[in-house]
Amino acid sequence: xxxxxxxPGEIPSDATVPKVVVNRLSLYLRELQRLESAGQATISxxxxxxLLGFSDAQVRKDLGFFGQFGYPGVGYRCDELIKAMxxxxxxxxxxxxxxxxxxxxxxxxxxxxxFVRQNFQIVAAFDADPAKVGQxxxxxxxxxxEDLPAFVKEHAVRLGMIVVPADRAQEVADRLVxxxxxxxxxxxxxxxxxxxxxxxxxxxxxxxxxxLSFAVTSRLQMAAGAEPSTASDxxxxxxxxxx
Amino acid sequence: xxxxxxxPGEIPSDATVPKVVVNRLSLYLRELQRLESAGQATISxxxxxxLLGFSDAQVRKDLGFFGQFGYPGVGYRCDELIKAMxxxxxxxxxxxxxxxxxxxxxxxxxxxxxFVRQNFQIVAAFDADPAKVGQxxxxxxxxxxEDLPAFVKEHAVRLGMIVVPADRAQEVADRLVxxxxxxxxxxxxxxxxxxxxxxxxxxxxxxxxxxLSFAVTSRLQMAAGAEPSTASDxxxxxxxxxx
DNA sequence: CGGTGTGAAAGTTTTCACAGCG
DNA sequence: CGCTGTGAAAACTTTCACACCG
Numbered sequence: 001x002x003x004x005x006x007x008p009g010e011i012p013s014d015a016t017v018p019k020v021v022v023n024r025l026s027l028y029l030r031e032l033q034r035l036e037s038a039g040q041a042t043i044s045x046x047x048x049x050x051l052l053g054f055s056d057a058q059v060r061k062d063l064g065f066f067g068q069f070g071y072p073g074v075g076y077r078c079d080e081l082i083k084a085m086x087x088x089x090x091x092x093x094x095x096x097x098x099x100x101x102x103x104x105x106x107x108x109x110x111x112x113x114x115f116v117r118q119n120f121q122i123v124a125a126f127d128a129d130p131a132k133v134g135q136x137x138x139x140x141x142x143x144x145x146e147d148l149p150a151f152v153k154e155h156a157v158r159l160g161m162i163v164v165p166a167d168r169a170q171e172v173a174d175r176l177v178x179x180x181x182x183x184x185x186x187x188x189x190x191x192x193x194x195x196x197x198x199x200x201x202x203x204x205x206x207x208x209x210x211x212l213s214f215a216v217t218s219r220l221q222m223a224a225g226a227e228p229s230t231a232s233d234x235x236x237x238x239x240x241x242x243x
Numbered sequence: 244x245x246x247x248x249x250x251p252g253e254i255p256s257d258a259t260v261p262k263v264v265v266n267r268l269s270l271y272l273r274e275l276q277r278l279e280s281a282g283q284a285t286i287s288x289x290x291x292x293x294l295l296g297f298s299d300a301q302v303r304k305d306l307g308f309f310g311q312f313g314y315p316g317v318g319y320r321c322d323e324l325i326k327a328m329x330x331x332x333x334x335x336x337x338x339x340x341x342x343x344x345x346x347x348x349x350x351x352x353x354x355x356x357x358f359v360r361q362n363f364q365i366v367a368a369f370d371a372d373p374a375k376v377g378q379x380x381x382x383x384x385x386x387x388x389e390d391l392p393a394f395v396k397e398h399a400v401r402l403g404m405i406v407v408p409a410d411r412a413q414e415v416a417d418r419l420v421x422x423x424x425x426x427x428x429x430x431x432x433x434x435x436x437x438x439x440x441x442x443x444x445x446x447x448x449x450x451x452x453x454x455l456s457f458a459v460t461s462r463l464q465m466a467a468g469a470e471p472s473t474a475s476d477x478x479x480x481x482x483x484x485x486x
Numbered sequence: 487c488g489g490t491g492t493g494a495a496a497g498t499t500t501t502c503a504c505a506g507c508g
Numbered sequence: 509c510g511c512t513g514t515g516a517a518a519a520c521t522t523t524c525a526c527a528c529c530g
Contacts, residue, residue, distance in 0.1 A: 304500075
């Protein structure tokens with residue numbers, strides 16, 4: 001509804017967008033959604049950046065990859081920018097997701113409401129353990145992995161989540177790809193070997209803690225004379241300046 | 244034990260190490276540990292890189308930030324390199340961790356064995372809900388958040404995990420910092436505002452899925468004529484070439 | 487004004503290429 | 509030989525700075 005902006009943010013003509021930019025896009029969107037719920041109608045690149053620990057220029061450059069969304073002298077309209085970001089990230093449409101592996105973590109993820117917020121829906125869970133098949137968790141009945149290909153095809157599922165132990169992950173990934181998914185979130189602590197057209201995002205909780213233990217350790221040693229031994233940023237900038 | 248290498252990999256004299264390098268270090272370590280269990284004694288930069296989808300030069304440059312670990316003509320000895328990496332990342336020592344928020348996800352993380360592998364141990368869990376306090380999960384009894392400062396001080400805990408809903412996360416983060424932790428893993432989908440000396444790693448599961456939906460969407464559009472619209476890499480390179 | 491969009495400059499990370507070593 | 513370690517070049521990302529707009 002309402003008016004479209006000058007060059008509505010469709011996909012970049014041909015320029016390639018760095019992954020780190022797409023990651024920040026998600027952070028902008030998350031913040032914008034919070035601001036809109038709080039009743040804020042517009043925001044400037046400087047304000048948005050400050051909330052996340054980025055510069056105003058970076059926010060504008062990032063958005064510039066996708067189009068022109070702002071109003072000089074005013075900033076960005078939250079509602080418009082949210083819609084544009086969701087179009088870009090693909091979350092204006094509902095994404096059905098299949099999960100493989102219904103252990104502790106898998107069960108927790110089945111109950112996690114945060115996915116729904118961004119239009120992801122876990123539509124089925126699979127497990128190799130016959131004792132688990134038929135059980136229900138948060139309204140989802142566990143199916144046998146053998147049923148994966150049929151389900152994925154029938155429901156046009158494009159995304160899968162791997163929540164099995166490390167030694168089973170590659171086999172499960174191969175099954176997901178054979179079944180036809182295009183993208184995988186891998187919670188198992190192994191690197192998957194897959195055809196390059198398959199998109200993979202890895203989440204390794206032990207590695208996240210390791211990054212912290214390094215940062216915390218080297219900050220101490222820094223006290224012993226030198227400079228802080230880490231620069232740049234990755235997944236979640238977090239730690240914005242204490243406003 | 245056994246002989247130390249030429250310039251043993253201690254902390255970089257003063258050069259700052261990019262975060263992305265530290266992240267790859269964790270991936271190298273994970274792979275090395277797997278290789279060693281499989282009985283492999285040495286590995287070259289090219290082999291290690293190939294397993295993770297990196298170039299040989301990148302592996303050598305990354306290691307070069309911390310010292311000289313290799314043997315020309317041979318490669319790296321897995322056992323030595325593992326020890327060096329763990330020294331650098333800080334995981335040769337045991338890290339006690341406190342968790343705040345014992346909902347679905349928190350309970351699952353309490354039962355997650357993957358942390359132990361890298362020497363992290365969740366030593367206590369806290370929740371604001373009086374109904375949860377006193378309950379036990381995986382041998383850990385839930386405590387009242389009020390007891391956090393005393394516990395952190397008494398057990399010299401330096402790391403905390405936030406597993407509460409978004410609207411409680413900032414308050415919990417402030418409590419953790421007041422209690423004295425130096426680093427935080429934040430699973431809540433909000434950006435925390437904290438003093439800059441506090442290290443924060445953010446894990447937002449919805450954002451991971453969003454990165455996938457973007458990648459999967461733009462790969463499709465790529466079929467419509469242009470170049471792939473993403474470059475570089477972030478958290479987990481994953482998807483190594485199908486060996 | 488206050489703020490966007492964007493080329494050009496600065497800074498950072500990756501790749502190249504090769505001397506040197508066991 | 510095969511492979512490391514490392515300067516130098518290339519590629520990429522961020523910051524700067526300013527024309528332009530409402």
